[in-house]
Amino acid sequence: MTNNWSDFEVEVAVEDYFNMLRLELSGQKYNKTEHRRALIEQLNNRTNGSIELKHQNISAVLIEMGIPYIDGYKPRFNYQRSLLPLAITDYLEKNPEIQLLFEKDSVFIPAVPKVEDFLAALEQPPAPIDRKESSIAEPKIIYNPGGVNYLEREARNQLLGDAGEQFVINFERARLIRAGRDSLADQIExxxxxxxxSAGYDIRSFEDNGAERFIEAKTTKYGKNTPFFVTPNELRFSQKNSSRYYLYRIFKFRDTPRLFALQGNLEERCILAPSEYMARTA
Incomplete structure (x- = not known):
């Protein structure tokens, strides 16, 4: 079996991925195994594992483009930078109507999901991304040819953010009540x-011992590895109050909300990359 994927193989893998993504964003069910079986017939003796990795690579490119990705394909950044982004860009340029689907979903506000056990929603943060996987030390920035960063657009949706904050408040209340601190649960702000x-954070809660806990809530309908956006004010607050600061990342808010927490200075807990610049004439 050859190691490098041909142009044709990459093109059909990209098309299959977008076919699944269309179904997922439209709320339709699909079977990943059936898609993989149909795809493997068009490829050059590829294994199930290599196809899985290619789909994960596509997720990574879409994240860098600011486009929603398939949650079941965790992004892997060790992709063919000379081939895969070009194939994805080519598909997007030939299928411009898919941008309407991305647009519609980025502004969609789901009904707040019903949760019986808020504390059961907590899980560990995702494993750090190993950027050393990349074959190029300084990869070029990849842009969506549609000109829109839909992940950033969703992140700026105030109604979604408000719903996520209410979820966090309910989580914190459940956490304190379970610890026998009902009076503190009533003081969450x-x-x-x-x-x-201007405060630099969203929710004031408490530790079991009564110390303040400062929480910034970031909410997405998409998967655990979806990047989030931090303002300079939020970053400064996390630096000045690192011992009491928590970022709560709420994800899969569409139907089965989950969350993980990062404690401390965001500059130490996250890879921070500038997303926009203030410019003056030279």
Whole structure:
């Protein structure tokens, strides 16, 4: 079996991925195994594992483009940078109507899912991404040819953010009540409402011993590995209050909300990359 994928193999893998993504964003069920079986017949003796990896590579490119990805394919960044982004860009340019699907989904606000056990939603943060997987040390920035970063657009949706904050408040109440601190649970404050963005965080909660816990909530309908966006004010607050600061990442908010927490200075817990610049004439 050859190691390098041909142009044709990459093209059909990209097309299959987008076929599944269309179904997922449209709320339709599909079978990944059946898709893989149909795809493998068009490929040059590829294994199931190699196809899985290629789909994960496609997820990585879409994230860098600011496009929703298939949650079941965890992004892997060790992709063919000379071939895969070009194939994805070519598909998007030939199928411009798919941008309407991305647009519709990025602004869609799901009904707040019913949760019986909020504490059961907590899980570990994703494993750190190994950027050394990449074959190029300084990869070029990849842009969506449609000109829109849909992940950033979703992140700026205030209604989604408000719904996520309510989820976190309910989670914190459940956590404190389970610890026998009902009086503290009654004192949780939605700072984003009472003070506003200038505070640098969203929710004031408490530790079991009564110490304050400062929480920034970031919500997405997409998967665990979806990047989130941090303002300079939020970053500074996390640096000044690292011992009491938590970022709660709420994901899969469409139907089965989950969350993980990062404690401390965001500069130490995250890979931070600039997303926009203020410019003046030279």
């Amino acid at each position: 939605q700072i984003s409402i009472t003070i506003g963005p």
